[in-house]
Amino acid sequence: xxxxxxxxxxxxxxxxxxxxxxxxxxxxxxxxxxxxxxxxxxxxxxxxxxxxxxxxxxxxxxxxxxxxxxxxxxxxxxxxxxxxxxxxxxxxxxxxxxxxxxxxxxxxxxxxxxxxxxxxxxxxxxxxxxxxxxxxxxxxxxxxxxxxxxxxxxxxxxxxxxxxxxxxxxxxxxxxxxxxxxxxxxxxxxxxxxxxxxxxxxxxxxxxxxxxxxxxxxxxxxxxxxxxxxxxxxxxxxxxxxxxxxxxxxxxxxxxxxxxxxxxxxxxxxxxxxxxxxxxxxxxxxxxxxxxxxxxxxxxxxxxxxxxxxxxxxxxxxxxxxxxxxxxxxxxxxxxxxxxxxxxxxxxxxxxxxxxxxxxxxxxxxxxxxxxxxxxxxxxxxxxxxxxxxxxxxxxxxxxxxxxxxxx
Numbered sequence: 001x002x003x004x005x006x007x008x009x010x011x012x013x014x015x016x017x018x019x020x021x022x023x024x025x026x027x028x029x030x031x032x033x034x035x036x037x038x039x040x041x042x043x044x045x046x047x048x049x050x051x052x053x054x055x056x057x058x059x060x061x062x063x064x065x066x067x068x069x070x071x072x073x074x075x076x077x078x079x080x081x082x083x084x085x086x087x088x089x090x091x092x093x094x095x096x097x098x099x100x101x102x103x104x105x106x107x108x109x110x111x112x113x114x115x116x117x118x119x120x121x122x123x124x125x126x127x128x129x130x131x132x133x134x135x136x137x138x139x140x141x142x143x144x145x146x147x148x149x150x151x152x153x154x155x156x157x158x159x160x161x162x163x164x165x166x167x168x169x170x171x172x173x174x175x176x177x178x179x180x181x182x183x184x185x186x187x188x189x190x191x192x193x194x195x196x197x198x199x200x201x202x203x204x205x206x207x208x209x210x211x212x213x214x215x216x217x218x219x220x221x222x223x224x225x226x227x228x229x230x231x232x233x234x235x236x237x238x239x240x241x242x243x244x245x246x247x248x249x250x251x252x253x254x255x256x257x258x259x260x261x262x263x264x265x266x267x268x269x270x271x272x273x274x275x276x277x278x279x280x281x282x283x284x285x286x287x288x289x290x291x292x293x294x295x296x297x298x299x300x301x302x303x304x305x306x307x308x309x310x311x312x313x314x315x316x317x318x319x320x321x322x323x324x325x326x327x328x329x330x331x332x333x334x335x336x337x338x339x340x341x342x343x344x345x346x347x348x349x350x351x352x353x354x355x356x357x358x359x360x361x362x363x364x365x366x367x368x369x370x371x372x373x374x375x376x377x378x379x380x381x382x383x384x385x386x387x388x389x390x391x392x393x394x395x396x397x398x399x400x401x402x403x404x405x406x407x408x
Contacts, residue, residue: 012074015046015053018089020136021065023180023197023253025408028057028066030369031116038080042191045083059120062178062197062253063132087191117376118405119398123260123362126401127204130172134250136195139182142166144245145213152308158220159274159311160239161201164247165213171249173214174204175281176258176364176404179251183237195250196234199366199406201277203285217277217311257404259285259362263294266361268352270341270375272303275367276311278406282364283324290323298324299348299355303341303371305332325351341371342378352379353386356393362402369407 036050134140146163180195202215221232304310397403
């Protein structure tokens, strides 16, 4: 009897990441409170010797790749090196029974809400998202119907607005969701390129209303390697696409970074560069519905290096002032001091605080990860200076699906 108990305890439920579904967005590694997750140039993996099963990484994952488990004998647990070499998850060993006891190391595991800055649930009024309709093994095909440069020709940043049409193939999306693009070809080691994730820049009814299409905002990644080997594989592939080219797509992904649907909801949107994609989608959806009498406010803080490098500058300036309150911040304008989105937020502190104190306000932050700390510090200082209990408000925003962060 004692030997039997010992055997059962020695079996663990090992946490693994499915390399076929993972889109390498880094959300899990950033979320893990104990650094149990790491990655190389191919896979994201979980160290069984560190992981305590706290589940903090599971809710933020946009694809569900993180939510995979295998029952293994502890001494035979898959190592990090094993996982780095995988192209697919190993099959479950049916001869190994699930552990009947929760390991002692899990008893004091941190709760996800203590380690995740933003919400892990969608707004209560958000529409129902469809996710993972198309996979690596059964992807969708879309045709390029437009590829337009958004930044000035002289600007160093080549940012493109790319429109993909799915024809008769159903591909329902919502504002705030993303898709995965599978670039053709293989890496230096002969493996197929892994999928890259891009936020959708068009509203649910299409880039062109009534059409089964969507748009992406893509920045060409070019590094200074003499042979170009450091260039972004997928970004250059997408930016070079021509009208009529066919693209392999998986997804859609994302079930939390969604906009509210109730008409009196307010959107406080903070973004930089291509992080403008979901903000454009939300803004355009609201613009098309403006005649329905929706009363919610839109306030946008948008940052870029210079005016010439800010995507959608022209169309953004043409939006009615009584429709959206737009605030731009440029960090590299010649002859001017550096100014970031958090600086613009502090300049409008009274109006930001008024929105933060309204239970109908939903906050969205999207852009480079380096902006996240500055934005969160600005929100905190604005709230505190206007008599708001920031810790309580922050927790309420997260719990109610009203604070969403998507940084990369």
